[in-house]
Amino acid sequence: MFSWKYVVEYFPDIIEKFPVTLELVLVPFVISFIFGFLIAIARLKKIPVLEQFLTVYVSYVRCTPVITQMFVVYFGIPLLMAKFGIDAYEWNPVIFVFIAYSINISAFLSETIRSSILAVPSGQMEAGYAVGMSEFQTMRDIIVPQALKISLPMLGNMFIGLFQATALAYMVNVIDMVGKARNISVSRGHMLEGYICCAIVFAIISLALEAIFRYVNKRLAFGQREVYGKRRRQGAR
Known part of the structure; x- marks a missing residue:
């Protein structure tokens, strides 16, 4: 169960x-x-x-x-x-x-x-x-x-x-996170729990990575907008 x-x-x-x-x-x-x-x-x-x-x-x-x-x-x-x-x-x-x-x-x-x-x-x-x-x-x-x-x-x-x-x-x-999940699930007789735990870990880390890359993209985009904005203001003068 x-x-x-x-x-x-x-x-x-x-x-x-x-x-x-x-x-x-x-x-x-x-x-x-x-x-x-x-x-x-x-x-x-x-x-x-x-x-x-x-x-x-x-x-x-x-x-x-x-x-x-x-x-x-x-x-x-x-x-x-x-x-x-x-x-x-x-x-x-x-x-x-x-x-x-x-x-x-x-x-x-x-x-x-x-x-x-x-x-x-x-x-x-x-x-x-x-x-x-x-x-x-x-x-x-x-x-x-x-x-x-x-x-x-x-x-x-x-x-x-x-x-x-x-x-x-x-x-x-290769015994990575999924390999470890498989091994302990087989040895303890609870396969579903091991894979669900592994899926949760992957989801959390993936969301964290996504947030990091999104932040970096925004920072770079902000820098580009700042530079272009200065150029427009200088051109207007």
């Missing part, structure tokens, strides 16, 4: 694994951001062959479920490494989760970053050239900062989505 008592009892055990879940979010997100940015720039530069390859890569990743990508990585990499005499079967399962999520999120992040860069008015690039800046300097100092501000709401949503997607990691033997 369902009992809220077990939901409360499971909470300390589940939250104990929060650092593992946080690691599963932060490491792939940082890796994905770096590779996503490089993919976006490479596609914008329209480098022959590389652009077509990256377009296929992004389309494939975005059109396949993350769970299938995780299983391909989890079972495929050990087979591949065995060809080189490396025993990847002994690797920590967390490594495979890092790789799978990095592959998945980098494709989505690349599209977000690419569209954000394209959203910056082309006149900004010309303005950089006009004051003697190189293409690299213009991208670094003018285009990219504006693109990051534009993409921040989408980046926040992806971060929260990745946090929730970590719930799949237990399927490759």
Whole structure:
């Protein structure tokens, strides 16, 4: 019979694994951001062959479920490494989760970053050239900062989505919050209570992350409105 008592009892055990879940979010997100940015720039530069390859890569990743990508990585990499005499079967399962999520999120992040860069008015690039800046300097100092501000709401949503997607990691033997919930639920015979407790924890953390990103977006938007307001007043004079 369902009992809220077990939901409360499971909470300390589940939250104990929060650092593992946080690691599963932060490491792939940082890796994905770096590779996503490089993919976006490479596609914008329209480098022959590389652009077509990256377009296929992004389309494939975005059109396949993350769970299938995780299983391909989890079972495929050990087979591949065995060809080189490396025993990847002994690797920590967390490594495979890092790789799978990095592959998945980098494709989505690349599209977000690419569209954000394209959203910056082309006149900004010309303005950089006009004051003697190189293409690299213009991208670094003018285009990219504006693109990051534009993409921040989408980046926040992806971060929260990745946090929730970590719930799949237990399927490759990673003991995160969901894995812990499953283990204690099985051992104590109260499955529903364990998953409800885990769902509550995920909901609370997701709402907190959403509030943080919303606050940051408002602060950045306020700063932009302030700058534009000053420019209008100066122009009126």
